């Protein structure tokens with residue numbers, strides 16, 4: 001037994017943590033943040049407490065020396081590393097809360113807040129908190145996309161829509177240097193970092209075509225092979241290698257610093273990292289009592305056994321439906337049963353899914369289609385979609401999106417066919433996949449994220465519009481008029497917290 005101090009829901013609590021299993025390191029509060037080039041050892045198993053329990057990060061074949069490793073060493077003029085925005089304690093993503101703690105510690109001097117994309121716009125006064133408000137308050141990184149869009153080989157595409165800036169609270173879209181009026185026109189959208197973990201699943205090929213666009217899968221220009229097409233919010237890269245070139249030229253500043261050998265080492269690391277919630281907030285393990293949660297199961301299972309083609313999604317918690325374990329408290333029993341109900345609800349509770357391009361068009365499911373959460377999130381253990389592609393939930397498009405006055409608002413005018421659900425004019429905070437394809441039918445379509453490690457990486461959705469998991473469920477409840485009972489919401493939230 002050791003006395004540890006860590007931050008729980010904002011309050012510093014002194015807690016007794018029993019490190020039962022051998023070789024599991026539990027991070028101290030001060031150790032949570034991985035700064036570039038610290039040269040720590042990445043253990044085989046690393047536990048991080050969060051307000052819903054404990055997240056576990058597992059490195060297959062670990063421990064690993066990070067000194068000299070290109071994921072961890074600073075690259076480029078900002079002194080940043082990949083780990084800066086893909087933090088182990090945040091399920092290899094970046095929570096808004098971690099950004100706030102770093103701001104309190106180092107202010108704009110922390111490389112996370114580099115002007116290029118760690119501020120609302122590079123031309124703002126960088127010492128001021130206000131200039132980094134999107135990152136600090138919403139966990140958002142600026143993503144500058146070329147206009148007109150480019151295809152996967154880098155050639156300009158002729159889009160079938162016009163885009164204009166309706167509102168520009170960060171100033172970056174109308175900036176003569178950074179925006180549409182610049183000689184090298186770009187559109188700035190603001191997005192959450194996505195978890196760099198569990199790629200065995202994210203890169204698995206479930207289908208050999210993209211049913212959501214009704215097109216063959218795009219071919220990765222580097223290998224000539226079809227790609228899983230589940231990377232990045234707008235599907236703009238097709239492989240981990242091309243993602244890295246995108247990151248090196250955008251977030252880190254210097255493309256030429258990553259050698260082919262560095263790229264191989266990063267991919268090797270990315271493919272060995274698994275993460276998921278390991279303990280619930282009552283202290284119980286998510287793979288006790290017959291359940292099979294946690295990252296070990298992810299590392300050991302094969303992605304060939306995917307959702308609709310194999311194991312029902314979240315069936316790992318079905319054993320908790322009648323939790324008769326005499327050794328647990330009544331609270332923990334109630335929690336387990338709630339998670340099991342949430343898993344069932346996720347798979348079975350039907351509602352009407354309407355006007356959601358990628359699902360209701362162009363495929364022939366009809367509009368609306370009566371289905372459930374697991375219709376889209378069906379990949380077992382991961383909650384992505386076995387059928388690749390992007391879906392418009394309305395998270396970034398009006399009138400469905402919750403008002404985001406801090407984000408830029410664009411008006412899209414479709415030039416050829418009107419959009420099947422919105423007509424000729426669309427108002428959007430992030431055109432999403434349309435910035436990759438140049439098609440107005442793709443405005444607001446976003447790649448599904450994996451649903452693991454959610455407790456460690458608020459806020460949610462690509463634009464950070466849901467501050468909590470409850471807000472995610474409430475968004476769906478409003479968006480599709482589901483009419484959940486309070487118990488159903490609670491059960492789904494408890495399920496999400498356990499993943």
Ligand code: HEC
Nearest residue numbers: 081082085141143191192193194231232233234243247251
């Ligand atoms: C400034 C922060 C930042 C840095 C530094 C950074 N990333 Fe990212 N990363 C992001 C953001 C934001 C996204 C999501 C972008 C989007 O959806 O358009 C992302 C997405 C990714 C993804 C896609 C994951 C998925 O499932 O879609 C991978 C892989 C990735 N990053 C790896 C890296 C690597 C490797 C490096 C270092 C070479 C790196 N990142 C550096 C912020 C960062």
Ligand code: HEC
Nearest residue numbers: 356359372373376391395446447448449460461462472476
């Ligand atoms: C029509 C397809 C569809 C259905 C049905 C659906 N989702 Fe989603 N889900 C998505 C897409 C697309 C995203 C990404 C949206 C974004 O980031 O803006 C997403 C994102 C999420 C996220 C956020 C993940 C993250 O990392 O931020 C959670 C949590 C989630 N969904 C849970 C659910 C639950 C619970 C249900 C049932 C109430 C559900 N989803 C129903 C398509 C769907």
